[in-house]
Amino acid sequence: MANDLVATVPDLSGKLAIVTGANSGLGFGLARRLSAAGADVVMAIRNRTKGEKAIEEIRATVPDAKLSIKALDLSSLASVAALGEQLNAERRPIDILINNAGVMTPPERDTTADGFELQFGSNHLGHFALTGHVLPLLRAAGNARVVSLSSLAARQSGKIHFDDPQFEKSYAAMSAYGQSKLAVLMFALELDRRSRAGGWGITSNAAHPGLTKTNLQVAGPSHGREKPALMERLYKASWRFTPFLWQEIDEGILPALYAAAAPHAEGGAFYGPRGFQELAGGGVRPARVPERARNEDDCRRLWELSEQLTGVSYPKPD
Helix, strand or coil: CCCCHHHHCCCCCCCEEEEECCCCHHHHHHHHHHHHCCCEEEEEECCHHHHHHHHHHHHHHCCCCEEEEEECCCCCHHHHHHHHHHHHHHCCCCCEEEECCCCCCCCCCCECCCCCEHHHHHHHHHHHHHHHHCHHHHHHHCCEEEEEECCCHHHHCCCCCCCCCCCCCCCCHHHHHHHHHHHHHHHHHHHHHHHHHHCCCEEEEEECCCCECCCHHHHCCCCCCCCCCHHHHHHHHHHHHCHHHCECHHHHCHHHHHHHHCCCCCCCCEEECCCHHHCCCCCCEECCCCHHHHCHHHHHHHHHHHHHHHCCCCCCCC
16 A cells, blocks of 8 residues: 555546645645645645745646645634635535644643634644534535544543543643544544435545654744743654654655545545554554544544534534
C-alpha cells in the first residue's frame, strides 16, 4: 500500500477539496499534493498573508495549481459559521474535507472566543461545527471524503473528561491535547457510522502523521511566550539528534493523503505511518484504534455534547 500510495491517487480534476490549516505543515503538504492531482483546493486559514506565500511556494512546483484562500479561525464558532455560510452560498459540492488545523500543548490554559479550552475547542469542536455546517455540500457530492487528523497522543494520553472537558479544575497541557485528538478520532468514527445509517453518502475516516516535523510541536509549547519554551527546545533537539525517529512533511502527509484520495481507503478506518510503533516509516498502514475510541456509547455521548456546545445539529440517525 505505502510504496504505491502516490501512484494510486486518482485524477482529481473538477473535484473540490477544503483543507484547514493549509498554509503550513501537513496542511500545506496536502494542499500541494491534492492540487498536483488536479483538485480545486480551498485553503481555510487564519492568516491571508501566510496563505498567499504558501500559494506562491506551491505554484513554484505545481504551476497550474488551483488554489484559493478562505478565512477560518477554528477558535471562533462565528468564524466557522461564516465560512460555512459562504461555502453554502456558492453551492458547490465538496468532494474532500480535511480537518487538519490544530493547536498543541500551550503551557497555560487558554480559551477560544467562545470560552472552550483552546485545544478541545479548536482541534475538535471547531472541526465538528465546520463539518456540520457544510454537511449539505458533502452530501451533494455523492461520494465525499471527510478526513480528520488525529495523533498518537490520542492513544498515549487521550481520555474524554466528561466531568470537566474544558479542564477548568486542573489544566495539563498534554492531557488536554490528548483529549482533543481522541475526540477528533471519535468524531471521525461516529460520523462514518451516522453516514452509513442515514445514507448520507459520506466516507469519514481518520489519520495520524506519527512523528513528523512541523511547526505544531514548536509553536504550541511556546504559545504566548517571547522565549522558546522547554518543550520547543526539546523537540528541536530531538529533530537534530534523532532524525531517524522523525519524518519530513512529504512522508508525514501520506496517511491523510491515502485516507482522502486513494480509491481503496475505507470509511471508519484510522491510518498511520507504516514503521515501528507507527512513528514514521514513509508509508501507510491501518493504525491501532485506542479502546476508548471504540466505545460507541462514549462516541455518541461526545457527539451529543459537541452539538450542545457548538449549537450545530446534524440530522438524527434513523
